[in-house]
Every structure is written in structure tokens, then in C-alpha cells.
Amino acid sequence: MPSNGLDPIDRKILAELQADGRMTNVELAKRVGISAPPCLRRVRTLEEQGFIKGYHADVDARSLGFEVQVFVMVGLHSQAKDDLTAFEDQCRSWPLVRECHMLNGEVDFLLKCTAPDLSSFQTFLTDELLTTANVESVKTSLVIQEAKDVPGVPFDVLEARLQKTA
Amino acid sequence: MPSNGLDPIDRKILAELQADGRMTNVELAKRVGISAPPCLRRVRTLEEQGFIKGYHADVDARSLGFEVQVFVMVGLHSQAKDDLTAFEDQCRSWPLVRECHMLNGEVDFLLKCTAPDLSSFQTFLTDELLTTANVESVKTSLVIQEAKDVPGVPFDVLEARLQKTA
DNA sequence: GGTGAAACTTGGGACAG
DNA sequence: CTGTCCCAAGTTTCACC
Numbered sequence A, B: 001m002p003s004n005g006l007d008p009i010d011r012k013i014l015a016e017l018q019a020d021g022r023m024t025n026v027e028l029a030k031r032v033g034i035s036a037p038p039c040l041r042r043v044r045t046l047e048e049q050g051f052i053k054g055y056h057a058d059v060d061a062r063s064l065g066f067e068v069q070v071f072v073m074v075g076l077h078s079q080a081k082d083d084l085t086a087f088e089d090q091c092r093s094w095p096l097v098r099e100c101h102m103l104n105g106e107v108d109f110l111l112k113c114t115a116p117d118l119s120s121f122q123t124f125l126t127d128e129l130l131t132t133a134n135v136e137s138v139k140t141s142l143v144i145q146e147a148k149d150v151p152g153v154p155f156d157v158l159e160a161r162l163q164k165t166a
Numbered sequence C: 001g002g003t004g005a006a007a008c009t010t011g012g013g014a015c016a017g
Numbered sequence D: 001c002t003g004t005c006c007c008a009a010g011t012t013t014c015a016c017c
Helices: A008-019 A025-032 A036-048 A081-093 A118-129 A155-165 B008-019 B025-032 B036-048 B081-093 B118-129 B155-165
Strands: A052-059 A068-076 A097-103 A109-115 A135-149 B052-059 B068-076 B097-103 B109-115 B135-149
Touching (some): A008 A036, A008 A052, A008 B052, A025 A036, A052 B008, A068 A081, A068 B097, A081 A097, A081 B135, A109 A118, A118 A135, A135 B081, B008 B025, B008 B036, B008 B052, B008 B155, B036 B052, B068 B081, B081 B109, B118 B135
Antiparallel strands (some): A052 B052, A097 B135, B068 B135, B097 B109
């Protein structure tokens, strides 16, 4: 019962590319212990099968002028399927909303918003989110400090798990 | 009052690399409208100055076997500086905790956790988080659906802002 | 999975505006 | 200081074993 048809080399490739997405293929091949052509074939396969969804530069929001990050908890009036979908579509259209998670419990959605400053977030809040149909309650929490923000998944947790089942 | 000593070409470079971090330098140069050598020089400068913090492959958590994502709201007993720092350090040492944000309001920290399944999250919760000194209250919210999860910052918001101040 | 070879990319140097 | 042109070293990516 392996991960998902992935062998240890595939997982190593994913872990390496998650840590450094601009690594050259020869460097990657050296690290995972095979030669470059089969390594590239594996990477292409992983991309095609959707294990790798893309590659992104990690841009420093603060120094670029995005000073505020806010979590917004949203409760909806109606939780009918179409109404949930309508709200999700709305979220996708708002550039300030970077993440929209549907949660269990009392709150329906958790949004993570990134904005240049408080006033532009306030504008979004009052002019966009609060005027949206079906929105019942909105509770915002400002991020005071970013203590940890690691992209991707914890491969060490996965490897530890696979050890146990092996 | 531009962004941060960045000209429109720099911002275009950042936006392009955020969208596709594996783009070759010649392709990037073509897109931003300059030739390759100065484009590479700009990229290196942006990296050195910390505007680009790194490059990461965006790995699909679900297909890799990370089925659950949980937001955890943590309240601490003492909010003294050293106690806050101690908790942040603790979060950095837990691989399951991918993000740790210090918030304003009634809750002190919001954690985003990624785990293979509910039981391994439960183990983390009971054996790690709940046994941590100074942790007063813990409230967990399971992510039912990921409606939106876009990496990086909204460059279009930034450009719109710069237009206004220009 | 490995090898070799062609096409391309990177990244430096020399130079012009 | 930023852009252009050119060139060697390294990288990607093919066909083939």
C-alpha cells in the first residue's frame, strides 16, 4: 500500500521540487540518485497526473506593499447547495480573497485576505463582502504576526507513515 | 511614490514568476519586453533583495495522501512576550502545522494543519498541542471543501492602486 | 533505467546610449 | 545604470539501447 502508485524516487522528486522549484533537472537527478532523462520523464508524468499543479515564485507580500492580512469568518443565511456555490464563485472573483475554505461548525467559510492597507480592506469589506446576497454574519481577525508559513505538504510525516505500514 | 523602488518591469517579472516559477529566462524576458541578460540581472537582484523568497512546486496534497486540513484556534493562558515566542517556536517544530498566525481579538493564534487522515491529526491534537504548556483553549474546524486557494499576492490590486497615486 | 547528441538556455564579457 | 549583441559552458530533451 504505497502512497499513490508513487515510488520513493517520485516522492523524493516531489519533496525536492517543493523545497526548490527552480532546481535544474540535472541537479534534481543527482539528488534523487538517477540520471537526468528518466528524472525529467518522471517530472513530466507527475505534472501530467496532477501531482504537481504548478510552480510559483514565493513573493514577499510585505515588501511589495501588502501590509495587511486578514482572516474573515463568514456565515451564510442559506446553506443550500446553489447558495454555497454562488458564494464560492463570488470569492473566486475577488482578488483580495486568496483562500476560501468551507468549514464545519458554526461558521460556514473562512477567507484569507491580502490587502495593501487597512483602508482598502475596509472598502472591500463594506462595499463588496457585506453587500453580497446571502451573507449573514462576518467576523474579521487581523493577522498581527506571521509566525510560520510553510508552503506545501509535510513529506516527513508521509514518509514516517509509509514506514509504519511497510 | 512607486511600489518599493520597483519599476513596472520588475513588478511584471514578479507577477510572471509568481504565476509560473519555472519559466525560462528567455521566455520571461520576452513577456516583460526586454532582452534576456538584463532580465536575469533583475531577477537576481529581486532575489537578493528578498522580493523573491524562493520557488516551490505546488504539490497536490489530496492525491499525495493528505486528506484532511484543519484550522485550529488557540488561546493561551499567558500572553507575555516570552510565552508567545515559546508557542511560536513550538509551532515551527510541528510539521503538521503549516501556518501559524498571531491574531487580534479573542483568539491568540490561528493554525492551519495538514494531515494524512483524521486519526493522525487527532494524535497530534491530544498528544502534542493539548499537552503544550500555556495552551488554554483549542477549537478545531475541519475544512470540508477548498473553494479557492491561490498562492501569492494579487498584483492586479497593486497595479490598480499605483494607477490612482500616479 | 542509462547513453550520446542536437537544440536550447544560462550567464558572462564587451560595448553603445 | 540599463539595454543589446555575442559566445562558451551547461541544460534540456530527443532517439535509441
